[in-house]
Each structure stands twice: as C-alpha cells, then as structure tokens.
Amino acid sequence: MLQKRPLCVIFLLFVLSEANVFQCRSKLLQGCNCGKIYYQSETLFTVNCTNLSFRDTAMLRELPEETQMLVFTGNHVAVLEMNVFGDDAYLSELKIVDMSNNGIREIKGKAFHHVPSVERLILNHNNISISNEDDGNFHHPRVFSNFYNLKELHLTNAFADNTDSALADDLHDIFVNSNLTKLYKLHLEQNEIKFFKDANVFCDLPNLHDVHLGDNNIPSLNFNVKCLKKLRYLDLESNNITRFSEKDLEAFDSLTGTDREENLILEIKGNPFRCDQAIKVLYNWLLETKVEVRDKDHLECHQAKYGTKYIMNLKNLAAAKHAKISQAITVLLVVLVVILITLLAAYIYLKKDKVKSRFGPVLDVLTRKVHYTTIDSQDV
C-alpha cells in the first residue's frame, strides 16, 4: 500500500500537467486561458484570449512572466498604444505573439518594447495603415525595431485596403530601421501590393529565406532578389505578371548553384502571362533552369486570339506548326509533279510524230520482247 501511493501521485501529476489550462489568475485577464499547451511539437505556456471582445490591450500588462505564447485574436482593438506589455515588463520567455483579427488600424511607434525573445509575430487580417496622417504620430518606421530575434513576420491581409502605395513607400523604411537581422520568413500575401518605392525593399533583411507575396497585384519582378543571398522560396502566385524579362530570369538563376544550400523554389502560378515572344524565352528557361518552379504543368499564358494555353504545351503548338508546314510542302510538290506530267504529256501529244520516229524502234523492240516472253512462259 505504502509503495503504491507515490505511483498514484505521479500519475495524478502527469494528468494535471497534460491538461494544464486554466483561467488566468489576473482579474484583467478574465476569460483568457493560461497554461501549458502542446503546440507545433513543443510545450508552451500559453495565454489565450480569443474572441473575448476586448477593446484595448490593458490586460496584456499582466501577462504571467513565464508566458511563452500569446494568442490575442478576434478582439476589437483599433490602436496598439505604447508599451503594450507594460513599462517595466520583461517577458524573457515570450516566443510567439499572435494578434490576428483584431481590426488593428494603428500601431504606435513604441508599442512593442521588451520583446527580445519573440521569434514569431503574427498580425494577419488587420486593417493597419502605416501612414496615417490623421494624427501627428504617423509613419512609424521603427515599429518592429525591438524584435531583435524575430524569425517570422506574418502580415497576410494585415494592411488596410487602398493603402497600397503608402504601404509600398513605408515597407522599406520599416525594414531598414527595424534591424531584423534574423528574419527568416516574411508573409505579405493579400495586401494589394503593386509597386515598391525602392526596389531594394527586402535587401536589409540579410537572413531572409522565404518571401510570400502571393495574391497581390505585382505586375513584374519589380524588386531586387539578387541581394537576397539566402532566398530559397519566393511566392509570386496569383499576381498580375504578364512576362518575365531575360534579366529577371537571370536574377532567378543567380539564386541557384553549387555554392548554395538549396536552389530557389519559385511559385508563379495564376499570373496572366501573355503567349508572346517573351513566353518562348520563359518556356525555354523552364526546360533548362535549376530553379524549382512549382506547378510547371499548370502555368498558363493568354492570347486574345486563341485563348488560354498551358505554357508547357507550347512545344506541341510549335510541333503542330512544323507539321502543317511540311504538309503544305508535300501538297505543293504533288501539284508541281502533276503539272510537270501534264506538260510532258501535252508535249508528247503535240510532237507525237517526231517522238514516234525517234523512239519508234525502241518501242518496237520492247513490244516484241514482251511478245516473246509471253510465248516463252506459255511454253513452260
């Protein structure tokens, strides 16, 4: 009996540690869950405030010190004020911050302080305008400057619609001023981006490996990729690209080679390529490049006259054209031969007497020979 008790206690402790999510102790954090959860192959002490209709972030000043992941989503917080996590807070364990779906319109310059250990910041599905000139405090290029260890920045559908030019203007300033030396992965999908003010917009992110720019309105490779020495994944799916120049394709090729860990992976499906001269260059490049182009067989080009074609089928198109030409040549040859024979026949008919006198003896010999052979064979 005495021996069994510790086992029971251990078992009880085990059960408790597995289901370790409780209401948070702080009154301000009422409604949120606090506790350890298993998330993407690690156990993290998580504070989860999902869909609680919070209108500000005051409660985040009372985050437990051991917090490793903060999920603060589905609330209604228009402005992230200075020092979201408090003036004297030091959340040295905080690794993941998810503030998606909060209708955030503005992030004040010093909103995020004391966040040295955060590796992943998620601000998807918000309504952020970086250049909000309504208040004197607009344009905060240092908004991410305290994230020394940030590896992933998720900004999918994060910005207000119709801010595309302002966003493009500010993105580079933000990256230059934020010193995101470790940033590995950047998500900027669904932001209606067309142009970047500065083609070197991503060049100050020296560790950038993955850039996600799908579902924007980018019309060409209008930013520098050659400066991104570590780039291994570029998503340009569902943009507004009609063609790549040879220089663009060279830039992609510069991100392959034996001196690199991995060759570039490229997503370009869902762009309105045109079936023109440039597409032939793209087609040949697709056959030869070391860049891993995803969904090659589903790439399409469009031509007003013939509609949509699969780019990788262009070869068949070319072959068909070739076959048509050789067919035409055959027909032409047959016609020429027929004309020649007709002319020859006409000539012979017109000059039949002359021909007879010249070839007569030969013909006679031939007919006689035929005659004899027939007789011979009959003899046998």
Ligand SMILES: *[C@@H]1O[C@H](CO)[C@@H](O)[C@H](O)[C@H]1NC(C)=O
């Ligand atoms: C946070 O809580 C909500 C329910 O309130 C749950 O659906 C969601 O999965 C939780 N998130 C995490 C990362 O545990």
Ligand SMILES: *[C@@H]1O[C@H](CO)[C@@H](O)[C@H](O)[C@H]1NC(C)=O
């Ligand atoms: C949170 O609210 C959103 C939108 O109202 C809803 O789609 C989502 O399912 C909710 N999540 C949870 C965990 O209740």
Ligand SMILES: *[C@@H]1O[C@H](CO)[C@@H](O)[C@H](O)[C@H]1NC(C)=O
């Ligand atoms: C986003 O903000 C704009 C004004 O900046 C506003 O007109 C729009 O309704 C907001 N959208 C959402 C989904 O909150």
Ligand SMILES: *[C@@H]1O[C@H](CO)[C@@H](O)[C@H](O)[C@H]1NC(C)=O
């Ligand atoms: C940028 O961050 C690195 C460490 O990641 C630091 O050594 C460097 O001084 C910082 N530079 C600026 C301008 O803040």
Ligand SMILES: *[C@@H]1O[C@H](CO)[C@@H](O)[C@H](O)[C@H]1NC(C)=O
């Ligand atoms: C896509 O590009 C075409 C020109 O090629 C332009 O007319 C159109 O407005 C662009 N669409 C968007 C959404 O930017």
